[in-house]
Amino acid sequence: MRLYPESAAVQLEFDKVRSLLVELTKTDLGKQQAEELRIHTRRAFIETELRQSHQYLQLLAKGQAFQHDHAYTISREIKLLGIAGAVLPGEAFLEIKSLAESIEYLFRWFDEERRTECNALFDVLRTTHFEKTIPDQITRIIGEDARVVDTASEELARIRYQLYKKRGEQRRTFDKLLNKLQRSGYIADIEESFLNGRRVLAIYAEHKRIVKGILHGESDTRRTSFIEPEETIDVNNEIFSLESDEREEERRILRELTSRLSVYSPLLQHYLDILGSYDFIRAKAKLAQQMDAHLPRLSDGSVIKLIKAYHPLLFLYNNRQNKPVVSLDLELDERNRILVISGPNAGGKTVCLKTTGLLQMMVQSGLLVPAHPESVFGIFKQIMIHIGDTQSIEFELSTYSAHLKNMKQFMEDANGRTLFFIDELGSGSDPHLGGAFAEVFLEQLLKRHALGIVTTHYLNLKVMASKTPGILNGAMAFDEKSLLPLYKLSMGKPGSSYTFAIAERIGLHAQLIKRAKELVDENHFTLDKLLNRTEQDLRKIESKEQELKKLIRENEALKKQMQHQMQREQHQQQVELLKHQNKVSEDKLVYLKDMERKLKQIVSDWRRAEDDEEKKAMMKHLQALLFQQKEKQVKEKVKTKLNAKYAELEGLPVPGDLVLMRQTNKAGTLTEIRGKKAIVTIGNLPMQVNYSDLKRMILKETAAEK
DSSP, X not given: OEEESTTHHHHTTHHHHHHHHHHTOOSHHHHHHHHTOOOOOOHHHHHHHHHHHHHHHHHHHHTOOOOOOOOOOOHHHHHHHTSTTOOOOHHHHHHHHHHHHHHHHHHXXXXXXXXXXXXXXXXXXXXXXXXXXXXXXXXXXXXXTSSBOGGGOHHHHHHHHHHHHHHHHHHHHHHHHHHHHHHHTOEEEEEEEEETTEEEEEEEGGGTTTSOEEEEEEXXXXXXXXXXXXXXXXXXXXXXXXXHHHHHHHHHHHHHHHHHHGGGHHHHHHHHHHHHHHHHHHHHHHHHHHHTOBOOEEESSSOEEEEEEOOHHHHHHHHHTTOOOOOEEEEXXXXXXXXXEEOOTTSSHHHHHHHHHHHHHHHHTTOOBSSOTTOEEEOOSEEEEEOSOOOBTTTTBOHHHHHHHHHHHHHHHOOTTEEEEESSTTTTSOHHHHHHHHHHHHHXXXXXXXXXXXXXXXXXXXXXXXXXXXXXXXXXXXETTTTEEEEEEEETSOOOOOHHHHHHHTTOOHHHHHHHHHHSOHHHHHHHHHHHHHHHHHHHHHHHHHHHHHHHHHHHHHXXXXXXXXXXXXXXXXXXXXXXXXXXXXXXXHHHHHHXXXXXXXXXXXXXXXXXXXXXXXHHHHHXXXXXXXXXXXXXXXXXXXXXXXXEXXXXXXXXXXXXXXXXXXXXXXXXXXXXXXXXXXXXXXXXXXXXXXXXXXXXXXXXXX
């Protein structure tokens, strides 16, 4: 990405974010990648970097991140491995073995499921393969103590066996002589030592001529002499020769191992690069965790949509101080390309501008950003900024001259893929003349389809933004009662500078404020007051809107709760119905089993009966059993129909009531009561029945209407 000026990354504090990232790396290659963090313009590359950071962040959140904490510092050894005739020490081979095993662990960790879920992370590993030969060959030659093992060659095994024998012989001879001299009182307090690789006795200086052997030295006080006794000289010479042979054999074995593994030097360097890349990705995820950052959406168009965004450095600082951070919401696209932010000094205009620029840089460098995941970022080819005092003594430029020079560069280079930020557009000159130039600058940048944010106090720019398609106003909120800024951006309206309100807050004398108001053009003062009042009214409307939204959310929650309760009730009714149906079915099943038992008994008795009279009696019993049940079923059906049509009323029936006769299950109208008898009319036919056999009824449809 092209930055103008070259110090843009420093002015937007991108270098500070990069420094935080460097501190989180553990390997040299990871640190190098962090230090060389660049802002890219190729969408595919940016998407890959963002997805890798996001997937690692998810692993950290779940506590499932794979282990790759070892900081390998063997780049030099791996390069040396590829040079003919080189010999690596045992420690280097152990590091190489550990490096290969780390890659093997990563391949095992990325099983089929994880290769799908963490596909962007696995892409780092996809370009290589695990070479089992590397750790196997090292294991056969190098032990855990970094020394060549005895079994590395037959010659080495023979030499070490001889050394073992000779050292045992030396130890026995030496210990025997040491005990003899101790009894004689010739041995000093330290008894023995090693000089020039030889085991020597510590003899008091006055007795040194008594012990035969080679004098290797004396103590600093010259009270002790170190003598190699002549009894061990020959065996010591043999040990020295064997040790030399051992070193030569070890070097030969290490040279052969280095030669065999030299073909894997590029692969091992690739392994090292992979672990460095994972270290770099982990550092990005750790930084995102600290900043509460998320994966935003990318767009091919020129667009920025920030939802609940924070300046990352301000967020970290306020977190350490336990202070709240006000989020930023703004949207720029093809329809609204330039945002003109106005409002009081120290109200947060520059913070809004820097937040937007820094987050855009972070996204295009593959870093997650502290903003809602639904935030959208386009891909820009260049970022141009003008922030702060830019006067140049070297080129004899005043503040305004430097400002004009930068604006000239903006208008010449800006295009549809340019994101620009201008703080205090037009400042440094006469307000009327500077304001006129500022309007011209905005017109030209709009014609070039550039996207950007401008901060200003100029009234004419606020008016221009309100009537020019493609430019919109934005205001930093200010609490007129407390006379304090709220650091919240409101889109679509201009803001007042609150000049007189801020003057009152700092305690400026009332007479001076009054005099200043008299000197201000009446129309200008009236417009500023109107802006103040409009902003306060809009804040009240926003507050009411928030309350309304809260009530709507509560209403929706109650609606869902009611629907859930209704569903539970319906479910309960269905359960009760099924229980009833199951009960009826169970009763029928019991009846059928009873009937089956009785019929089997009748058939059995029939077969055992000897005369016709018994058989006739059984037939009558069978008929009674079957027909009574049939009659009972008919009555049950009639009763069910009546229960579906009529409902029983309390109290005794009186003439004119609808009644039901219990014996016959027939309904009619009670027309007359004659003592214990009653006359019931069914259709046009009157019938005399027992009054006690009647039930007072009502049609269910009539009851529902009532």
